[in-house]
Amino acid sequence: MQQALSSALPAAHAAPAARRRGGPGGDSVFEWACRLAGVFVLVLLGAIIVELFIGALPAFRRFGLAFVWTELWDPVADEYGALVPIYGTVATAVLAILLAVPMAFGIAFFLTELAPGWLRRPVGTAVELLAAVPSIIFGMWGFFVIVPIMAQVVQPAVIDSVGELPLIGVLFAGPPFGTGILTAALILAVMIIPFVAATMRDVFATVPPVYKESAYGLGATRWEVMRSVVLPYTRTSVVGGIMLGLGRALGETLAVTFVIGNANRVSTTLFGPGNTIASLVALEFGEAGEGSLKLSALLALGFILFVLSFIVLAISRLLLRPRAKGA
Amino acid sequence: MSLMTKMLATAALGCLVAFPAAAQQITGAGASFPNPVYQKWGEAAQKAISIQLNYQSIGSGGGQTQIKNRTVDFGASDAPMTDAALKEANLLQFPAVMGAVVAIVNLPGVADNQLKLTGDVLTDIYLGKVAKWNDPKIAALNEGVTLPGLAIAPVYRADGSGTTFVWASYLSAASPEWKGKVGVGTSVRFPAGTGSKGNEGVAGTVRNTRGAIGYVENAYATQNKLVSTQLRNKAGSFVSPSTESFVAAAQNADWSTPNFAANLIDQPGATSWPIVSPTFILLPKDPKDPARTAAVLKFFDWAFSNGGKLAQDLEYIPLPDTVQAAVRDAWKAEIKGPDGRSLASQ
Numbered sequence: 001m002q003q004a005l006s007s008a009l010p011a012a013h014a015a016p017a018a019r020r021r022g023g024p025g026g027d028s029v030f031e032w033a034c035r036l037a038g039v040f041v042l043v044l045l046g047a048i049i050v051e052l053f054i055g056a057l058p059a060f061r062r063f064g065l066a067f068v069w070t071e072l073w074d075p076v077a078d079e080y081g082a083l084v085p086i087y088g089t090v091a092t093a094v095l096a097i098l099l100a101v102p103m104a105f106g107i108a109f110f111l112t113e114l115a116p117g118w119l120r121r122p123v124g125t126a127v128e129l130l131a132a133v134p135s136i137i138f139g140m141w142g143f144f145v146i147v148p149i150m151a152q153v154v155q156p157a158v159i160d161s162v163g164e165l166p167l168i169g170v171l172f173a174g175p176p177f178g179t180g181i182l183t184a185a186l187i188l189a190v191m192i193i194p195f196v197a198a199t200m201r202d203v204f205a206t207v208p209p210v211y212k213e214s215a216y217g218l219g220a221t222r223w224e225v226m227r228s229v230v231l232p233y234t235r236t237s238v239v240g241g242i243m244l245g246l247g248r249a250l251g252e253t254l255a256v257t258f259v260i261g262n263a264n265r266v267s268t269t270l271f272g273p274g275n276t277i278a279s280l281v282a283l284e285f286g287e288a289g290e291g292s293l294k295l296s297a298l299l300a301l302g303f304i305l306f307v308l309s310f311i312v313l314a315i316s317r318l319l320l321r322p323r324a325k326g327a
Numbered sequence: 328m329s330l331m332t333k334m335l336a337t338a339a340l341g342c343l344v345a346f347p348a349a350a351q352q353i354t355g356a357g358a359s360f361p362n363p364v365y366q367k368w369g370e371a372a373q374k375a376i377s378i379q380l381n382y383q384s385i386g387s388g389g390g391q392t393q394i395k396n397r398t399v400d401f402g403a404s405d406a407p408m409t410d411a412a413l414k415e416a417n418l419l420q421f422p423a424v425m426g427a428v429v430a431i432v433n434l435p436g437v438a439d440n441q442l443k444l445t446g447d448v449l450t451d452i453y454l455g456k457v458a459k460w461n462d463p464k465i466a467a468l469n470e471g472v473t474l475p476g477l478a479i480a481p482v483y484r485a486d487g488s489g490t491t492f493v494w495a496s497y498l499s500a501a502s503p504e505w506k507g508k509v510g511v512g513t514s515v516r517f518p519a520g521t522g523s524k525g526n527e528g529v530a531g532t533v534r535n536t537r538g539a540i541g542y543v544e545n546a547y548a549t550q551n552k553l554v555s556t557q558l559r560n561k562a563g564s565f566v567s568p569s570t571e572s573f574v575a576a577a578q579n580a581d582w583s584t585p586n587f588a589a590n591l592i593d594q595p596g597a598t599s600w601p602i603v604s605p606t607f608i609l610l611p612k613d614p615k616d617p618a619r620t621a622a623v624l625k626f627f628d629w630a631f632s633n634g635g636k637l638a639q640d641l642e643y644i645p646l647p648d649t650v651q652a653a654v655r656d657a658w659k660a661e662i663k664g665p666d667g668r669s670l671a672s673q
Contacts (some may be wrong), residue, residue: 075514
């Protein structure tokens with residue numbers, strides 16, 4: 001793609017001279033329009049960060065850094081802390097990654113190594129289509145299909161079997177609401193699988209065939225080739241793709257709101273209800289009056305989410321860079 | 328261009344003068360609880376008196392903000408604003424319609440309006456202190472009903488909402504412990520249970536979860552055929568949610584409070600339903616655009632006189648006649664144009 005672009009560029013410079021009609025002004029107008037568009041994005045991003053921070057300032061002033069590790073979220077007493085949504089956001093996103101990565105790896109491995117040619121395109125397209133499903137659909141599917149199954153089948157069975165065990169039992173205790181951290185992580189996992197799988201498939205495809213063929217020639221099995229040749233070659237890009245999925249999981253709002261249980265308490269059990277930053281902000285925004293401390297606390301949450309996502313995205317960029325340049 | 332606009336404006340004005348029936352637009356924003364009835368009134372009023380209402384159900388907090396900034400013609404809020412806040416923003420507050428909140432349960436073998444509960448027990452359930460359905464406290468109220476040994480799963484509104492405000496007001500009235508520990512607000516810190524978004528979310532979660540209890544507007548309970556419960560009112564008798572018990576509560580309430588901020592929670596009277604609440608409209612006393620504010624008054628005047636049936640169809644409760652009269656008096660006295668004359672039509 002980039003190569004095609006760069007080779008096309010000199011030609012594009014040369015061609016208009018012959019059939020230019022807009023006069024010499026046309027080029028510079030076009031150039032400035034593009035430059036403006038580019039700068040606009042930068043300014044917009046900066047403005048959002050600054051606006052968020054200014055809005056969040058009263059909350060940061062009032063609660064200080066303790067805002068980040070205070071559990072209390074009490075709109076009546078006007079006392080706010082971010083621990084519950086931060087915990088919920090990180091817990092669901094990390095769990096989702098743990099669930100999604102093996103699945104995505106399987107899809108990518110199947111598509112690049114195992115699938116017969118005629119199956120590659122339909123499965124590949126299906127994975128891409130999955131990425132295009134609006135999150136409200138996942139939310140409703142989660143609420144109406146997954147939650148009842150969790151509440152009536154999965155959770156009672158798990159609670160009865162391992163709920164009493166020492167150590168792990170704590171993770172699976174509590175009443176079977178069906179909603180909760182685990183259900184939210186499940187839905188998120190389904191939502192990010194296509195992203196992670198598509199990235200993995202693309203980077204697996206970048207491995208020069210001669211490497212793989214050499215390994216096969218030495219008698220390696222498919223799994224050995226994957227583990228000793230493909231994975232080492234694509235390691236950073238794979239991690240980058242996973243981080244991209246993590247970034248998406250962190251910011252997901254609607255689907256999570258439906259299934260997480262929306263309780264502003266830290267629960268140690270995976271079946272317990274929780275809340276995420278994005279979900280809490282979406283739920284409480286309508287009833288936060290202008291200039292209120294609550295609104296400021298919500299904006300502060302937004303700012304924290306921004307920072308979290310920014311860190312994750314920065315890491316993914318960093319890891320994806322070398323491969324994208326073809327190094 | 329500007330000449331064109333002027334001509335158009337003059338023409339439009341001419342039309343207004345010549346045919347007073349030309350559609351006048353008014354905008355409102357706020358509470359989601361009365362949204363269905365405002366939309367219905369809007370549709371009917373467009374046909375009847377040519378006032379076109381554009382109401383955005385963005386939540387009570389948003390409604391208060393927007394009317395303070397005067398970006399809409401009227402604001403709507405479930406929770407009444409304090410006297411000081413109303414004075415500061417120079418707003419008139421009046422009730423538009425009333426609604427009732429009911430408790431819904433998912434208990435195998437328990438029929439609609441069979442289970443009897445009290446405010447006290449509901450508070451204990453929502454505080455997480457009563458955790459099983461066969462708790463002696465619940466069993467004592469329900470002799471003859473077989474209560475399963477299921478865990479109680481309290482469900483609440485996760486989004487800030489007027490319904491939560493009304494519900495928390497009731498629990499606060501019923502229990503000093505709730506008042507001290509949790510308090511009243513459009514979103515409060517629920518010590519137990521799980522949250523869902525919107526009335527439909529609460530209804531859905533209760534339907535999905537065995538042993539769940541939740542609270543919704545009465546309209547949702549009737550339309551979705553949910554299992555509601557009886558409640559004990561202030562007079563000590565158990566009542567089922569019904570139009571009669573809602574109206575009884577409204578009749579027995581004291582409406583002479585400042586800014587019409589009447590408390591309809593736990594009213595006296597043997598047949599009163601204990602959880603009824605008015606929802607409020609906020610109007611600027613110094614209208615920027617007197618014509619639009621006059622249209623808002625005309626709209627609500629029409630809705631009071633003709634919208635009662637529509638409201639009842641949607642399970643809302645129209646205001647008693649005496650309250651409507653008092654509200655009309657307040658319009659005349661308080662909403663004035665720049666010339667100092669009242670904007671109310673009669």
